[in-house]
Amino acid sequence: MTTSEIHDLLKARFGEDVSAAPPPPKGDAWLTVKAERLVEVCRFLKETAGLEFDFCEDLTAVDWPKRNVIEVVVHLLSYKLKHSLVLKVEADRGSPVVPSLYPVWKTADWFEREVYDLFGVTFTGHPDLRRLLLPDDWVGFPLRKDYAEQGGWHGIDNVRENPLVELKRLDDSARAEAAKSASPAPAAAPPATPAPTSQA
């Protein structure tokens, strides 16, 4: 079934809570669902004959600071009917809250923890929402567009000098050394010898 057919089905049941964007020229189409009805819609998608989206393929998020929303994107696939669907839920960027899909698909557990970790979206009803990938005491949500790096962590800094700088310093000191040892000798050696091609 194509996205628009599924949209018609959902519209009959959920009204304006499910809306479709105009289909893009290339790439995938998607449906936008109101956060309050997300679980209901998903359960409907999973259990209705003819839809049967048994596989929650992916759950992730995209940050849109310009629109001040974080979109949670859910990709669904049906093994039996071989069709797929993209659902989007918008959440306010200030305090993003989206209901958890864990009751519908267990695989949402880890996906939601990851989104919580990297975007700071809170999933209500999730059994065990804590950071997944980053350390527990990490500050900030890195995949947000306005994330600023803290610069290092627990006393480990994150700067590394360009090794060429060090090489150049060694070069320069060697050259100065050579010039010094050369200068007591007859003044024939001019200080400004053409430098060998600089490493830096």
Place this chain on the structure above:
Amino acid sequence: MEKLILRRVDRNNEEMILNFGPQHPSTHGVINFIVETDGEVLRKAVPDVGYLHRSIEKIGEVTGWHGFMPFTDRIDYVAAMFPNEGYATAVERLTGIEVPRRAQYLRAISCELARIASHLVSLGTMSMDIGAFTPMLHGIRERETINDLIEALCGARLTYNYHRIGGVAFDLPEGWKERTLAFLDHFDKFLVEFDRLISFNEIYVRRLANVAVITGKDAVDYGLVGPNLRGSGVDWDVRRDLPYGAYDDFEFAVPVGQGFKGTVGDCYDRYYCRCLEMGESSKIVRQALLQLPEGEIMAPKVARNLKVEAGEALSRVESARGEMAFYVVADGTNKAYRVRARTGSFTAMGIIESASPGLMIADLVALIASLDVVAPEIDR
């Protein structure tokens, strides 16, 4: 995490909390498990991942469209062709670039070789975890030959960076076809040898059969993919069911777990599905090499500084660890707005917490090995 480790345990019964990893030879990379045991029996094993979180998805937003390709290698370094292909396919879907047929064939060839190489490592390390060291050496020996072939093809042994948006980077070098066919002849014999060496070894079978059974329903619910899903008896393969690239040209079977030595969905089924899959991959490579069409290997006019119209696309490829999906969002500039890789190991890790209760500690190792998780796919 600390809360889990430092939780007070009841000293009256034999409850213990162990830290298993992150530096442990049988966790397949840097993965940590907080293991609650009662004597030798597991109460629960809680995975603690993220020790290899390299912010690849964030980097994808800064590099250009082409520039992200080397980073995809690092998403799954055991079989780096698949993320290459997944990312390239996603961008091609988004831009509408048509890949020439020859390039699609070359992609299939390189991917199937990578699949064999990956399964060899997976099966080798699995047997090493179970306690047999020799199969590992046999596996690595064959993998080295594949490495040589792939190196001749693209110049790298591990991080291939071979696929490009719109095609592949290099055509087959001279004599490569004959060398590969000779290797495949040898490899088919090796598979028989491998079966005799380890697959039907009595001790090995007993270590794996009926251990950590995952039912088909659970497997779908937890989002297992690839050999793990098929090991649980679900007949699904992206290559066959939603064909991409050149795969609709090839004849191949999809091995599905059927309780080869025990129950459907036990560790042995997952293991043996991989064994059989290697044979199928070898068949695909052979067919592809023999039917290889002539022609271009890159789509014409793929701009260096690629700009992609706003939109989004998801690509699915069947990687060695199951379905790998790349989700790319473009906003009309020469950089991706968001790149996301959905990988098989990530969801496979998610099931360990619920599949582990009641196992022995040694069986946990078998479970992890049979799920074939690699750390970078989990963490990215």
Place this chain on the structure above:
Amino acid sequence: MAKIDSEVGGDVTFFHTSQLDQLINLARENSLWYLLFGLACCGIELIQTGGPRADLMRFGAIPRASPRQADFMIVAGTLTYKMAERAKLLYDQMSEPKYVISMGSCANCGGLFQLAYSVCKGVDKVVPVDVYVPGCPPRPEALTEGLIRLQDKVRNERWQDKRRAPVQGTGAA
């Protein structure tokens, strides 16, 4: 004693010690056991180096899973901040004298992941490194060369002299 002294023309005691050093170093350099510390992609190449073709065991280097049995640590792969503490912990668990080979650009300096927010830019920020092996990933030949360099280093040092300068970074777990 005085006779020998005048014959040899040197400090006898010193003469003997240096011989013992060489003997011990000969034994040490040919039985360097390494801690299998594959962190990322380079770890796979490390396994392959230990595998049948490159065969690191020719040099007496045997992989150990426990830091307590290892003489040196091959840090193979990307070190993230989360892992850095654990790496320090593992290093501290090894017994002296201990060495570190940093394998791959990621372990050397962060490599490809300069833009990453979670990657430690080089393992030498956490533990002292003896040999750097460049490459992404280094070929088995390169790693073997790194091991030979480490053997050179072991051969030419006085084994009691191994003192370590403190490095920055914490090991608080």
